[in-house]
Amino acid sequence: MGSAVAIGALALSLAACGSDDATGNGSGTSTDGASAGGSLSGELNGAGSSAQGSAMDAWRSGFQSANTGVTVNYDPIGSGDGRKQFLSGAVQYAGSDAYLKDDEIAQAKTTCQNGDVVELPVYISPIAIAFNLKGVDSLNLDGPTVGKIFNGKITKWNDAAIAKLNPGVKLPSTAITPVHRSDDSGTTQNFTEWVKANAGAAWPYDAAQTFPVKGGQSAQGTSGVVQTIKGGEGTVGYIDSSQVGDLGSAKIKVGDSFVAHSADAAAAAVSQSKVVSGRATSDIAIDIDRTLTDSSTYPLVLVSYDIACTTYKDANTAALVKGFLSYAISDAGQQAAASAAGSAPLSSDLTTKAQAAVDAIKAG
Template sequence: MNRTSFRAALVPGAAALALSISLTACGASNESTESGSDAGSSTETGSLSGELNGAGSSAQEKAMEAWSTGFQGLNPDVTLNYNPLGSGDGRTQFIEGGTLFAGTDSYFSDDEGELSKANERCGSDVIEVPSYVSPIAVMFNLEGVDALNMDSDTIAKIFDQKITKWNDPAIADQNPDVELPDTDITTVHRQDDSGTTKNFTDYLGKASDSWSYEAEDAFPVKGGVAAEGTSGVVAAVTNGNGTIGYADESQVGDLSVVSVKVGDEYVAPSAESAAKVVAVSPAVEGRPEVDMAVDVDRTTEEAGSYPVILLSYLVACQTYPSADEADLVKGFLEYVVSDEGQQAAADNAGSAPLDADTASRAQGIVEAISAE
């Protein structure tokens, strides 16, 4: 039994959300001597050592726990430090050279030169590979109500402070069998810059005519309760009555969730319904081969699909100054996009494993990571 550690990376200047979780991997060191059987990896099990620092998405937190356990179990001389301080700050830390990799729930945009800065940091096109597909749950805590149906316009108006009572006709008409109280609605949103927020507002902007804001990492509407990180939003909704918020579905616990209208049906968040959306979504135009950014189709009417999702990425450079750094990043990313790594995340976080074609392309990209 190997004792492994999953700690917050103490990156200089980061207003970090502290995470200190001790994980135990039993029997992991007895796995096959090559990780390539699942991932196409050439990294020999147990050959890596050192400290690998990353930061970013808090939505990936549960998946990162599983990846840390599995990767460190195969490489007991490696310490993986990941700080779940949010996607925006994670991308910033990566650009500034404070970490070797980052997790982000929204791909690099060049609206403010962010993509160019990442490429400059790396000295070549930055790598962005999908690592984690998960629904964003619209979760709520309302005494006596266990589940609700809503269309995109209703959700948009709630988070835009235009629907303020739970028994509003817009909600009641879609839930005729539910007795809704005359309770004030309290919305809860992320305080920090968040890829989850960007994905959620992207859905509202594309699927609803009632949302007039751009997709942004910072929540654009004043009012409601602001909370730090995924765990902060979940806690704020849990501790209130009449509260509603949004978070990675894997972390909502026992909170009630909204089934979202897609076509003529209402679809609950699940790994399967999230995966269906990714399958019908196009790649971002004009990106290099090592950048697998996807424009999620928020308006799909594909049966059984759930378009309020986040498609989370791991970010890295194609080359690093030293072979030790390159081998650590390569080895970890190879594990994440392997069948084993994707199944570990699915088991621990309820995410949807990458489809075979996407995983194969991602594996080919990360296998090429090398020293300068």
């Protein structure tokens, strides 16, 4: 991994695509994320999560339209490579669908001029189990069945385990082709966390950012997985729900119910989970409870973070990062992401914590 990012080629000068509200009121306050009079200028470079792609485009567009002297670049190379780029100092911020590990936080001390890491839960979205199966739009699946499908133990769509969960559904004998991410992926981390917590003996693997099972098909990034699912009959994969489109998707077993993916249910799962303890106040990492039984929740959820530093070498970089992240977590930024990607806006409690973290960003 760790491919070089051709930042110079990334400068996508987006035209403004939202209403005036999408960029705040121009008051220059920290809550709207738009600099008064567009006083910010310069170039800001980021890389990482492909799941954040649509939301990131909306944030870049809104922020740039309020600050015409600013160019915000983002390369959706995947969470793992994005974090590597950030930790090496190649980019000023990263998007990641998994929070930093302890060893990465230690490494970030050098990147962040001995300051702390900023990890903001900017994007909350369900992960959908999406499939391409003629004549079937929706299925019920529980943890053990999902584990066996992606572990290669259930190989036909009319397998008795699937049929038992879906009475009355005419299931074909089509072969199942699981599709997984080929790159280091936070989406894979979140998916395998849920499977590990719910599949029991059907999934003998630890949660990981690298998909642990050999076989099936693999593809780079969210878009690659979507294209591979669409390109083959009987395919099934895990993707950010905003990308499901006309593919079929599964309801997952939550307690005694089967729950469809939705922004509201994903947000409810996050609200019932806890912030990781023992970290800096600027590090708002969340441990999702994957075994929730409340049918209003969907615990197969992705919390994607924007990662930055509390301390940068120069004042202009600090101001650009602070302004851009303030916009992303603002009401306007969250609504722009919801419109573009169907994500769940942050709760007021998370917004307050995130803004306090952003306010700590400064020049060293």
